[in-house]
Amino acid sequence: MMKTYLLTPGPTPIPENISALFAKPIIHHRTPAFQSIFEDVRQGLKYLFQTKNEVLILTTTGTGAMEAAATNLFSKGQKVITINGGKFGERWTKLAKTFGLNPVEILLPPGNAVEPDQLEECVRQHPDAKAILFQASETSTGVVMPTQEICRIASQAGMLSICDAITACGVFDLPMDDWGIDVLITGSQKALMLPPGLAMIALNEKAWKAHAQAELPRFYFDLSKERKAQAKNQTAWTPAISIIQGLQESLRMLRNEGLHNVFKRHDLLARATRNAAKALDLELLARKAPSNAVTAVVVPSNIKDGKQIPKIMRDQYGVTIAGGQDELEGKIIRLSHFGYCDRFDVITGISALELVLHELGHSFELGQGVAAVLRTYAEASQR
Ligand SMILES: Cc1ncc(COP(=O)(O)O)c(C=O)c1O
Numbered sequence: 001m002m003k004t005y006l007l008t009p010g011p012t013p014i015p016e017n018i019s020a021l022f023a024k025p026i027i028h029h030r031t032p033a034f035q036s037i038f039e040d041v042r043q044g045l046k047y048l049f050q051t052k053n054e055v056l057i058l059t060t061t062g063t064g065a066m067e068a069a070a071t072n073l074f075s076k077g078q079k080v081i082t083i084n085g086g087k088f089g090e091r092w093t094k095l096a097k098t099f100g101l102n103p104v105e106i107l108l109p110p111g112n113a114v115e116p117d118q119l120e121e122c123v124r125q126h127p128d129a130k131a132i133l134f135q136a137s138e139t140s141t142g143v144v145m146p147t148q149e150i151c152r153i154a155s156q157a158g159m160l161s162i163c164d165a166i167t168a169c170g171v172f173d174l175p176m177d178d179w180g181i182d183v184l185i186t187g188s189q190k191a192l193m194l195p196p197g198l199a200m201i202a203l204n205e206k207a208w209k210a211h212a213q214a215e216l217p218r219f220y221f222d223l224s225k226e227r228k229a230q231a232k233n234q235t236a237w238t239p240a241i242s243i244i245q246g247l248q249e250s251l252r253m254l255r256n257e258g259l260h261n262v263f264k265r266h267d268l269l270a271r272a273t274r275n276a277a278k279a280l281d282l283e284l285l286a287r288k289a290p291s292n293a294v295t296a297v298v299v300p301s302n303i304k305d306g307k308q309i310p311k312i313m314r315d316q317y318g319v320t321i322a323g324g325q326d327e328l329e330g331k332i333i334r335l336s337h338f339g340y341c342d343r344f345d346v347i348t349g350i351s352a353l354e355l356v357l358h359e360l361g362h363s364f365e366l367g368q369g370v371a372a373v374l375r376t377y378a379e380a381s382q383r
Contacts, residue, residue, distance in 0.1 A: 004318040007349045009139045009167050009294040011189040011196055012339030015253065018193060018246045029241050035233035037248050042230065044251030045200055047259070048169065049184055051176035055202040056226045057247075059240045062166040062187035065199035066095055068221035069133075069162050069183055073207065075215040076100040079129040081122055081159070083114050083150075086140035087325050088164060092133040099216055104129060110141050110328060111285040111296070116149045123157045130210070131160035131182075136168035140325050142296030142334060143286040144172070148179045155180050160207055166190055167293040169200075170254060171266050171338045182207045188243055191262075191293075192250045193340040197240040266292045269337035269346050272376040276350045279372035280357065280364050285332050293338045296324075299331055303360050306330040312356045319352040347373055 006013045027033050045055035058065055074080065080101050082092040085108040096103035104126050106114055114134070123129070132154045136147045147163060154161035162183040165174055169184065170191030176184045181204075188198035203211065203223065211223060225236045254262055270292035277284055277297050285296035299306030307330045310323045324332040335349050350369045358366055 002318040004320065005345065005348050006320050007336050007341075007345065008320055008322045009190070009334060009336040009338070010187070012191070012193060012336065012341065014195065014246075015193055015250075015340045018249050021245050021249060022195075022242050024245075026241060027245075029235065029239055034241065034244075037245060038230075038233040038235075041244060041248050041251060042233070044248070044255060045202075047255060048251065049176045049200075049202050050174070050178065050259075051184070051202055051204075053176065053202045053204050054227060054230065055200050056223060056230055057235065057239065057244065058199045058201065058221065058226065059197060059235070059237065060199050060221070061189075061196050062164070062185065062199050063091065064221065065185045065187065065201045066091065066164060068201055068218070068223060069185060070095045070099050070101065071214075071216045071218040071221060072223045073160065073162070073183070073210045073214050074099070074101055074130060075213070077102060079104060079126060081106065081119075081126060081129045081132045083119070083132065083134035083145065084108060085112060085114065085135065085138040085143055085145065086110060088135050088138055088140060088166070092164070096133070111143060111287065113143050113145050113286075113289040114150070116146060116153065119150060119153050123153055123159070127157065129157075129159055131162050133162045134164065136163050136165040136174055137171065137291040137293045139167045139291075139294055139334075140328065141285055141332075142291050142294045144168075144289045144291040146289075147174060147181065151180045151182075154182070160210055167291070167338070170259075170262060171291075171293045172263050173259075176202060176204070180204075188247065191339050192247060193253070194243055194246045194250055197243045198247065263292075265342070266338050268376065268380050269341060269343065270295065272343070272346050272373040273335055273337050273350070275372040275376050276346075276369035280354065280362075280369040285328075294322075294334050294336045296328075296332045296334045299333065300357075300362050303357075303362060306333065308360060309333050309353070309356055312359065313352045317352040317355065319349060321349065321353075343373075343377055
């Protein structure tokens with residue numbers, strides 16, 4: 001028997017009380033029972049997004065909501081600025097190209113966040129761009145982007161700020177209204193502790209005005225249609241009913257914990273993971289701006305095949321973490337610490353990592369990483 005643990009940046013583990021809901025008989029979505037759940041969920045999402053705007057629920061994955069942003073806000077040939085700090089930033093550029101937009105890409109070296117000066121320079125050179133599309137947390141590199149600064153720059157330039165917060169919303173503070181985030185996106189299989197299948201997108205007044213002018217074709221992801229339906233606690237199409245039932249419960253859990261405490265928990269787990277990496281003589285990919293969602297650790301140079309680390313952790317110890325993607329494959333590993341994740345999940349992950357690094361010949365004293373995690377917790381509890 002081997003117990004298994006999921007420490008990936010999506011899907012993340014699902015709490016038992018939510019999993020139990022999925023065993024119940026399905027209900028129909030054009031009923032008062034569903035409408036009552038939906039109404040509650042709409043309120044809960046406003047709390048999560050820290051907004052007065054309507055948060056629309058789409059039955060799709062995160063990429064679907066990114067596509068909805070592209071097709072609902074622009075017309076063919078319009079220029080947009082994309083911040084490519086990794087695989088998901090690159091996705092904005094690909095989406096923009098696919099739909100006939102004209103993306104100007106800021107390409108960052110892996111592990112870097114955009115510098116406000118760099119973005120301001122790009123905005124100066126491209127004053128005709130309509131929007132800045134970026135990730136609040138670039139999952140492929142474990143970098144946190146300066147969202148508040150990006151939104152300020154976009155607002156001053158009269159551009160829209162379109163924030164993919166798929167591994168950020170519900171992980172760290174991203175107050176949509178206070179920071180003037182014009183469009184905010186998240187997905188169910190991340191901090192919301194649900195299976196994949198739902199994405200959420202909120203637009204503020206400025207974004208709805210852009211939507212009214214936008215001419216790109218759209219059908220399934222027509223946000224006007226969704227807004228109209230959702231105002232009546234309905235969805236335009238058949239939704240992922242069961243996941244919406246789960247969402248009601250996960251939003252209740254987040255509200256009970258309190259967003260501020262949720263952010264504090266993630267901050268503690270992220271700091272513990274980073275301290276463990278340091279204690280194990282491992283380098284972080286994101287040296288300056290590490291995300292509290294996921295920690296990307298550079299594979300030490302004495303380990304030739306970095307892909308072995310997640311593989312052995314999973315096959316021998318039952319601990320699933322993520323490796324690197326594309327050009328980072330075999331070069332980094334990514335330990336996730338958000339969603340339904342608490343202090344002893346980090347200890348499990350670091351313990352398994354230590355065993356595998358030891359087996360692969362990385363030089364350190366066993367237990368150093370775990371000790372660093374424990375010290376981080378002990379210090380936090382004394383404050
Ligand atoms: C930052 C970010 N953006 C977009 C996506 C794509 O979401 P999905 O795989 O749900 O389509 C992910 C998924 O991991 C992500 O982490």
